[in-house]
Amino acid sequence: KNQVEQSPQSLIILEGKNCTLQCNYTVSPFSNLRWYKQDTGRGPVSLTIMTFSENTKSNGRYTATLDADTKQSSLHITASQLSDSASYICVVSAPWNYGGSQGNLIFGKGTKLSVKP
Amino acid sequence: DSGVTQTPKHLITATGQRVTLRCSPRSGDLSVYWYQQSLDQGLQFLIQYYNGEERAKGNILERFSAQQFPDLHSELNLSSLELGDSALYFCASSTSGRNAGELFFGEGSRLTVL
Numbered sequence: 001k002n003q004v005e006q007s008p009q010s011l012i013i014l015e016g017k018n019c020t021l022q023c024n025y026t027v028s029p030f031s032n033l034r035w036y037k038q039d040t041g042r043g044p045v046s047l048t049i050m051t052f053s054e055n056t057k058s059n060g061r062y063t064a065t066l067d068a069d070t071k072q073s074s075l076h077i078t079a080s081q082l083s084d085s086a087s088y089i090c091v092v093s094a095p096w097n098y099g100g101s102q103g104n105l106i107f108g109k110g111t112k113l114s115v116k117p
Numbered sequence: 118d119s120g121v122t123q124t125p126k127h128l129i130t131a132t133g134q135r136v137t138l139r140c141s142p143r144s145g146d147l148s149v150y151w152y153q154q155s156l157d158q159g160l161q162f163l164i165q166y167y168n169g170e171e172r173a174k175g176n177i178l179e180r181f182s183a184q185q186f187p188d189l190h191s192e193l194n195l196s197s198l199e200l201g202d203s204a205l206y207f208c209a210s211s212t213s214g215r216n217a218g219e220l221f222f223g224e225g226s227r228l229t230v231l
Contacts, residue, residue, distance in 0.1 A: 043207055044207075046219060103150070103165050103173035103174075104173065105150070105220070107160050107162070109158075110159055
């Protein structure tokens with residue numbers, strides 16, 4: 001079972017609407033949780049990084065929340081734009097000696113968001 | 118621009134061949150990560166180097182190898198290429214080797230094996 005699960009796998013919304021993407025994780029302990037935006041064929045770009053003590057972090061129209069007790073995070077996009085069409089990847093950072101085949105950065109498979117005019 | 122430079126951007130080669138992908142991290146970043154992303158798949162961790170030393174290893178095939186040089190640039194060598202090796206290969210850098218700080222990704226090298 002993947003230690004970082006994202007939902008939905010894909011999502012289509014109309015321009016101007018809001019949406020929320022979910023990330024559930026089982027990685028423990030963890031250092032921080034990140035959200036990245038990846039345009040098709042491009043490298044991922046960081047949106048937010050939150051430590052376990054942070055509940056909310058915003059970056060423009062992007063707002064990430066974190067509940068370390070339930071091991072859930074969400075990324076809320078407000079007033080979506082066509083340029084928001086991308087994959088959004090949740091990444092949980094484990095301690096450096098966490099080990100495993102993913103190193104200490106555990107990636108979710110991403111949510112593919114399509115914003116239609 | 119993330120400051121991470123990857124070359125070449127595109128590469129087309131035949132099965133059985135060997136290629137080398139190059140990554141120059143951001144100035145001052147000591148840690149380099151390599152990831153593979155096949156079509157419509159998530160990012161798969163290959164290997165991490167910190168200041169010239171291997172720090173962590175993912176499910177990297179034995180046909181693949183990497184190294185980080187004294188000037189901190191890194192190379193990923195892929196040999197005996199198979200059709201399934203066709204993918205985007207991303208390099209990322211960060212300042213930290215342990216609890217990874219901000220990761221900055223390059224634009225990737227797109228490998229096509231025919």
